[in-house]
Amino acid sequence: MENKLWKVLGTGFGIAVTLGGTVGTGILRKPGPIAASLQDPGLILSLWVLVAIYALLGVSCVLELSLSIPKAGSWYGYAERAFGRYIGFLVGLTSWLGTVTALGFGSYTFSEYLIIVFPSLSPYLVYCAIGILALLWFFHQLGVVMAGKSQEWLSGIKALALLIFIAICFAYGNGGVFLQKTTAPTGLPLTTGIMTALLSIFYAFDGWHTASYFTEENKDPVKSMPKSMFIGVIIVAFIYLLINVGILYSLPLETLSTSKLAAADTTKALFGADMGRWITVFLMLSILGILNTQVMFAPRVIYSMSRDGLFFKQAEKVNAAGSPTTATHLTVFSACIFLLAGKEINERLSDIATFFFVASYLAGFASLLKLRVSEPNLNRPYLAWGYPVLPWILVIISTLFLIGTLVTNLGSVVYVVGFILLSFLIFKTSGLEYQKKA
Numbered sequence: 001m002e003n004k005l006w007k008v009l010g011t012g013f014g015i016a017v018t019l020g021g022t023v024g025t026g027i028l029r030k031p032g033p034i035a036a037s038l039q040d041p042g043l044i045l046s047l048w049v050l051v052a053i054y055a056l057l058g059v060s061c062v063l064e065l066s067l068s069i070p071k072a073g074s075w076y077g078y079a080e081r082a083f084g085r086y087i088g089f090l091v092g093l094t095s096w097l098g099t100v101t102a103l104g105f106g107s108y109t110f111s112e113y114l115i116i117v118f119p120s121l122s123p124y125l126v127y128c129a130i131g132i133l134a135l136l137w138f139f140h141q142l143g144v145v146m147a148g149k150s151q152e153w154l155s156g157i158k159a160l161a162l163l164i165f166i167a168i169c170f171a172y173g174n175g176g177v178f179l180q181k182t183t184a185p186t187g188l189p190l191t192t193g194i195m196t197a198l199l200s201i202f203y204a205f206d207g208w209h210t211a212s213y214f215t216e217e218n219k220d221p222v223k224s225m226p227k228s229m230f231i232g233v234i235i236v237a238f239i240y241l242l243i244n245v246g247i248l249y250s251l252p253l254e255t256l257s258t259s260k261l262a263a264a265d266t267t268k269a270l271f272g273a274d275m276g277r278w279i280t281v282f283l284m285l286s287i288l289g290i291l292n293t294q295v296m297f298a299p300r301v302i303y304s305m306s307r308d309g310l311f312f313k314q315a316e317k318v319n320a321a322g323s324p325t326t327a328t329h330l331t332v333f334s335a336c337i338f339l340l341a342g343k344e345i346n347e348r349l350s351d352i353a354t355f356f357f358v359a360s361y362l363a364g365f366a367s368l369l370k371l372r373v374s375e376p377n378l379n380r381p382y383l384a385w386g387y388p389v390l391p392w393i394l395v396i397i398s399t400l401f402l403i404g405t406l407v408t409n410l411g412s413v414v415y416v417v418g419f420i421l422l423s424f425l426i427f428k429t430s431g432l433e434y435q436k437k438a
Contacts, residue, residue, distance in 0.1 A: 005072060005217045005303075006144050006322035013148045014211040014218070014228025015235070016155035020293040021210030022236050023158060024286050030200045031247045032259035037193035039257070040184035041177050041248045047194065048244055051201045052237035054397060055208040058361070059229045061368050061391055064384040066212040068371075070221055072324075073304035074212040074297075075360040082367035082374070085310065086427050091363050092305045093423060098353030099298040100331055103291060104338035105346045107133050110287045117281065130336050132288075136295045137332040143321025144217060147296050154289040161282050162239050165263065169246025172270045177248045177256060199404050204240065206357060207290075208233050209364075213297040217322075222381045299327030310432055351412045352419065355405045362398040365391050 031044075038044050062074075071077040075095055080088025107129040115122045140147050184190055211229050215221050243263070247256065250266045259265040267278070299315075303324035306315035312330075319325035338346055368384060368391050384390060406413055427433060 003316070003318050005300075005318060005324070007217055007219050008145055008322065009148050009214055009217045010219050011224040011228045011231075012152055013214070014224060015232040016148075016152040017210050017214065017293055017297070018208065018229060018232025019155040019159060019236060020151050020289045021297070022205060022207035022232075023162070023239065024204075024207075024290045026200070026204035027240055027243055028263035028286070029261055030204055031244055031262040032256055032265075034197045034200055035177070035248070035253060035262075036257035037189075037196055038184055039182045039253060041182070043184050043194075044197070044248070045241065045244060047197050048201055048240055049237075051198065051205050052233070052240070054202075054394070055205050055233050055237070056230070057385070057390055058208060058365075058394060059233055061365055061384045061394060062209050062212050063226055063229060063382045064380055065364060065368055065371075066215040067222055067225060067382045068378050068380045070215045070218075071304055072213060072216045072300035074209060074215075074301070075364045076301050076304055078367040078371075079360075079363045080308065080310075082370040083363070085308075085433060086424065087363065088308070089305070089310045089427050089432060090420065090423050091360055092301050092310065094353075094356035094419070095360050096298055096301040096305075096331070097334075097349075098356050099294050099301075100334045101338060101346060101349040101353045103133065103294050103298070103331070103335035104129075105350050106287055106291050106294070107335065108339060108343060108346065110284055110291065113284045113287070117284075126339055129339050132291065133295075133332050133335055133339075136292060137328060140295055140323055140328055141319065141321070141325060143319070143323050145322065147292075147323065151289075151292060151296065154285075154292055158286055158289050159235070159239065161285065162243065165267075165282075166239075166242045166246045168270065169243075169250045169266060173246065173250035175249060176251045177253050180253055182253055195404060196408075199401065199408060202358075202401055203354070205236070207293075208236065209361075210293060210297060213300050216300075226382060295328065295332065298331045299324045302330065303327040348412070348415070351409045352415050354409070355402070355412065355416050358398060358402045358405055362395060362402060365394045365398060369395070 034044055034047075038047075065078045066074070069077050069081055073092060073095075076088055076092030079091040108126070110132055111121075111125045111128040114128055115125060121128055139150065185193060209229075211225065211232065215225060218224055247262050247266050251259070251262070251269055255265065255269065256262060263282075302311045302315045303318075305311035306313060306327070315324070315327045315330060317324070317326040338349065369388060371378060372387065406416075
């Protein structure tokens with residue numbers, strides 16, 4: 001068997017990994033703070049629609065990139081091709097480290113919910129988090145086919161659970177915020193509220209591009225990738241909108257605006273406090289789906305970098321079942337190290353990672369513009385809508401979001417600048433600039 005990824009994934013996996021990589025606890029937590037700052041249900045829902053449109057337009061651009069550069073790693077491959085080895089190295093490294101941080105933080109959060117169900121595990125919280133990562137690591141050694149099927153099952157169960165929650169809201173809710181006379185704030189509070197809400201919604205939609213990490217492993221990417229990515233994002237958008245409508249329909253504004261976990265509070269309001277345990281179980285399921293997705297796509301980034309001579313050579317090893325095995329070892333091991341370093345460090349790293357995730361979007365849309373000029377004859381089976389207007393609009397929007405992440409996390413600026421300088425120093429002194437691609 002050649003040392004390369006298997007082309008065995010299809011449309012169903014693409015839809016599942018979009019749901020798995022996007023839908024998490026954000027949609028269950030964010031409605032409360034957003035309602036507190038905006039108050040008007042019409043305005044709230046319109047912002048969710050607006051970001052859904054951003055994601056759909058982004059899919060159009062990513063499809064052109066992923067089908068013309070069909071390699072593992074998504075944003076890394078596009079940035080490296082368009083802007084050269086250092087920008088590729090920076091985008092790839094930050095994309096991978098950001099996901100590793102998210103893995104550590106996500107597994108810790110999973111363990112926090114686990115001890116709610118099993119309080120006796122409280123003294124072993126970090127070890128529980130490491131344990132869940134170890135289980136996922138073991139499972140992904142079984143190969144890409146098994147991993148792909150597991151993602152389809154986890155995403156399907158998650159979608160079904162969300163639809164049941166939505167149905168409960170519509171069946172037992174009594175009008176909630178919709179029956180109240182509410183008005184949005186005006187002036188500066190409105191502007192601030194909209195900006196904060198947009199950032200929250202933007203993060204809830206993060207993951208809409210996840211299927212692009214697996215283009216190289218798709219059996220027929222030209223046919224299946226457009227279907228899977230568009231269908232996946234549309235499903236996510238409709239689920240998000242219906243959840244928001246259901247919560248707004250079930251809770252009055254005074255309850256919703258103080259809620260830190262709106263889905264749980266909705267269930268408690270409708271059925272009593274005993275239902276909280278079931279919501280906890282569902283949250284664990286949602287987090288597990290995202291962790292499974294991250295353990296699958298993060299190794300593809302450093303696998304691709306390794307193949308191009310921008311990471312350790314061993315990371316390009318693929319096992320007999322089609323998984324980038326050494327890259328998976330490094331990904332899970334690094335997440336465990338972050339866990340052992342403590343929650344505070346993980347939270348700080350998560351703030352920095354958020355900046356780099358948004359920067360990856362910006363680099364991707366800019367890559368499309370650059371490649372259209374530098375490589376006009378590149379085979380492009382799919383063309384982004386509305387070129388060059390649409391890519392430029394997305395570049396501007398992504399830049400504004402990037403500025404927003406810095407403004408809301410000013411303490412992280414020095415760490416972001418420090419990391420960029422350190423990465424440049426490593427790139428220059430290690431000889432990566434001159435190594436030939438494999």
